[in-house]
Amino acid sequence: xxxxxxxxxxxxxxxxxxxxxEPAHFEFTVDGETVTSASVRFxxxxxxxxxxxxxxxxxxxxxxxxxxCGICSHAHSTVYSLGVERLAGVTAPPRAQAIRQILLxxxxxxxxxxxxxxxAHEAGFDTLFMxxxxxxxxxxxxxxxxxxxxxxxxxxxxxxxxxxxxxxxxDSILSGLDYLxxxxxxxxxxxxxxxxxxxxxxxVGTMTTEEAENLGAIGPVVRASGVSRDLRVDAPYxxxxxxxxxxxTATAGDLQARFVVRIQExxxxxxxxxxxxxxxxxxxxxxxFPRKVRAGETVSRIEAPRGxxxxxxxxxxxxxxxxxxxxxxxxxxxxxxxxxxxGHQLADIPMILSGIDPCFSCNDRTVIVRREGRDGSAAPxxxxxxKDSSS
Amino acid sequence: xxxxxxxxxxxxVFPGGLTLIALGLLYEYIDxxxxxxxxxxxxPRVLQPLADTIxxxxxxxxxxxxxxxxxxxxxxxxxxxxxxxxxxYIPLAGFAPSFSLPGDLIITVFLLGLLTICIGLxxxxxxxxxxxxxxxxxxxxxxxxxxxxxxALLCPAILxxxxxxxxxxxxxxxxxxxxxxxxxxxxxxxxxxxxxxxxAPFDAPEAESEIVAGALTEYSGRGLALFRLxxxxxxxxxxxxxxxxxxxxxxxxxxxxLKTLGLLVVVAALQALFARLRIDQVVGLWWRIGAxxxxxxxxxxxxxxGVIL
Numbered sequence: 001x002x003x004x005x006x007x008x009x010x011x012x013x014x015x016x017x018x019x020x021x022e023p024a025h026f027e028f029t030v031d032g033e034t035v036t037s038a039s040v041r042f043x044x045x046x047x048x049x050x051x052x053x054x055x056x057x058x059x060x061x062x063x064x065x066x067x068x069c070g071i072c073s074h075a076h077s078t079v080y081s082l083g084v085e086r087l088a089g090v091t092a093p094p095r096a097q098a099i100r101q102i103l104l105x106x107x108x109x110x111x112x113x114x115x116x117x118x119x120a121h122e123a124g125f126d127t128l129f130m131x132x133x134x135x136x137x138x139x140x141x142x143x144x145x146x147x148x149x150x151x152x153x154x155x156x157x158x159x160x161x162x163x164x165x166x167x168x169x170x171d172s173i174l175s176g177l178d179y180l181x182x183x184x185x186x187x188x189x190x191x192x193x194x195x196x197x198x199x200x201x202x203x204v205g206t207m208t209t210e211e212a213e214n215l216g217a218i219g220p221v222v223r224a225s226g227v228s229r230d231l232r233v234d235a236p237y238x239x240x241x242x243x244x245x246x247x248x249t250a251t252a253g254d255l256q257a258r259f260v261v262r263i264q265e266x267x268x269x270x271x272x273x274x275x276x277x278x279x280x281x282x283x284x285x286x287x288x289f290p291r292k293v294r295a296g297e298t299v300s301r302i303e304a305p306r307g308x309x310x311x312x313x314x315x316x317x318x319x320x321x322x323x324x325x326x327x328x329x330x331x332x333x334x335x336x337x338x339x340x341x342x343g344h345q346l347a348d349i350p351m352i353l354s355g356i357d358p359c360f361s362c363n364d365r366t367v368i369v370r371r372e373g374r375d376g377s378a379a380p381x382x383x384x385x386x387k388d389s390s391s
Numbered sequence: 392x393x394x395x396x397x398x399x400x401x402x403x404v405f406p407g408g409l410t411l412i413a414l415g416l417l418y419e420y421i422d423x424x425x426x427x428x429x430x431x432x433x434x435p436r437v438l439q440p441l442a443d444t445i446x447x448x449x450x451x452x453x454x455x456x457x458x459x460x461x462x463x464x465x466x467x468x469x470x471x472x473x474x475x476x477x478x479x480y481i482p483l484a485g486f487a488p489s490f491s492l493p494g495d496l497i498i499t500v501f502l503l504g505l506l507t508i509c510i511g512l513x514x515x516x517x518x519x520x521x522x523x524x525x526x527x528x529x530x531x532x533x534x535x536x537x538x539x540x541x542x543a544l545l546c547p548a549i550l551x552x553x554x555x556x557x558x559x560x561x562x563x564x565x566x567x568x569x570x571x572x573x574x575x576x577x578x579x580x581x582x583x584x585x586x587x588x589x590x591a592p593f594d595a596p597e598a599e600s601e602i603v604a605g606a607l608t609e610y611s612g613r614g615l616a617l618f619r620l621x622x623x624x625x626x627x628x629x630x631x632x633x634x635x636x637x638x639x640x641x642x643x644x645x646x647x648x649l650k651t652l653g654l655l656v657v658v659a660a661l662q663a664l665f666a667r668l669r670i671d672q673v674v675g676l677w678w679r680i681g682a683x684x685x686x687x688x689x690x691x692x693x694x695x696x697g698v699i700l
């Protein structure tokens with residue numbers, strides 16, 4: 001401590017830090033071990049994907065946008081396909097829709113199980129981390145045998161899907177799900193009963209229903225705070241109207257509730273996949289899709305593993321998208337970290353941060369806000385020009 | 392002029408020096424391997440700790456800006472020296488300690504604490520924020536487990552009427568294992584040992600997901616190698632002490648291996664079993680439960696001794 005003022009002790013976390021698997025920068029001001037304020041900055045992995053999509057034709061952009069996120073890649077390609085198909089007035093055949101939905105739910109299983117491991121690791125509970133990732137390999141194997149890839153499945157084409165689900169694969173999916181369900185029951189027991197783990201999750205990062213609404217949280221985070229918000233039910237797409245899921249909510253709003261909500265959601269997913277596999281509609285896998293999409297604009301939304309995924313797609317009638325705007329769910333949950341961190345122990349911060357299942361690379365979009373200067377000229381200042389609100 | 396080289400041998404080869412370091416590396420390997428197997432991982436190979444150490448020793452030691460270089464360089468050496476010196480007072484490999492004097496139990500525990508203090512000072516010496524936080528946590532943890540751990544070790548010492556390790560060791564040999572009647576003391580000693588070694592779940596001082604590597608974040612090369620070796624040595628000494636006191640004494644190498652390795656399995660299992668405790672939870676646990684249990688055990692021992700003897 002030098003100088004007359006008491007200096008603020010700021011703990012920088014990121015862009016390189018063992019707790020972060022992706023780059024972002026957090027600054028936590030601490031008083032001893034207690035966090036007194038927090039701030040966040042993104043923009044380290046801006047890849048120019050939106051602009052890239054404008055320079056590709058409709059089909060090529062599908063493969064680009066599938067790479068927005070490495071974990072929920074199928075969600076991105078599905079939400080884009082659904083939007084573009086709506087613009088073009090094309091509907092994918094029922095069998096394709098069912099396969100898309102199966103993949104979406106399988107992806108949710110792999111994403112949530114990955115999260116269970118990461119969150120356990122942040123709590124210093126590496127045993128749970130290792131076990132859950134070992135069991136996650138089951139769903140990864142299913143996805144690989146289905147599509148040939150563990151991630152970025154490239155299963156969608158505009159107007160349908162590429163891969164059919166044969167009886168042999170259906171069997172392997174069902175037997176894999178049996179094993180996963182057994183393991184998930186076990187993890188449910190661990191997160192509900194392990195005293196040392198409860199010591200790190202119960203009452204940590206608590207967000208009341210009101211706060212969750214005010215902060216605009218989304219996905220399992222808001223569902224754990226007692227808000228029933230799930231696009232699969234609120235605005236059903238694909239076959240969710242015929243094969244519905246139950247929205248899982250919890251009231252506690254703390255980390256433990258988020259564990260419970262996410263694991264219970266997986267039971268819903270396995271139930272949903274079983275129903276779809278057993279009642280798979282017959283028919284074509286894809287319909288013909290035009291080269292040019294008629295002019296118009298649309299908003300496409302689906303429930304990705306982390307929450308509502310939002311795409312705005314605009315066509316000027318050409319071969320390329322005129323504009324694709326991506327808003328990933330993590331972005332809406334970051335405020336809950338910044339607000340929720342204050343007053344907690346520094347040791348809880350990695351847990352609170354991982355509690356929203358953040359995906360930093362997905363967030364990074366650039367928007368340049370030009371504010372008119374006093375003299376009328378467009379003079380962007382430092383803070384204006386680099387608004388990393390990732391719009 | 393003739394010179395007796397046996398003290399030199401004792402210090403450099405056995406039991407001090409090389410033997411202690413080799414055992415430390417071996418026990419680190421066993422510990423890591425066991426934890427890995429409990430967690431369904433493959434784990435390191437036998438020579439991995441040695442390879443790590445050699446690699447670190449060969450690397451450049453970067454002295455960061457803002458530190459006092461003398462402290463930065465000398466603290467690892469002092470820590471290592473403290474740990475190695477402590478090895479001279481314990482019945483390593485089941486042999487009588489090389490040096491023995493009344494009250495050497497206190498000396499040994501202090502020398503082990505010296506390592507932790509050095510780590511704390513090393514963290515406080517650097518300007519790095521993770522190091523500072525890690526140093527605070529290291530020293531906070533030191534103050535919480537040290538007293539209960541010492542009290543737990545004092546129970547057998549009081550029964551043996553001596554604070555000399557070798558006498559306690561011989562007095563408990565041949566009797567029923569003290570871990571059975573004094574199970575509270577044994578429990579506190581084992582948990583205290585884990586706290587001392589900053590093993591999971593007491594690894595808040597070096598919680599990588601929060602403060603990178605804690606107090607040693609800025610250390611690389613030789614300094615880091617020495618601190619790590621010091622911790623390995625501390626592991627051997629701590630386990631030897633606890634098994635000598637509570638597991639019926641160590642009178643030959645075979646007994647030493649069986650008892651210490653058995654204790655190591657328990658310690659490794661405990662590491663895999665729990666989530667990391669926050670530093671406030673650690674302090675709360677020790678002062679609210681650990682210290683009381685240790686005092687209770689001490690009280691029982693003193694009363695029993697007064698009644699029976």
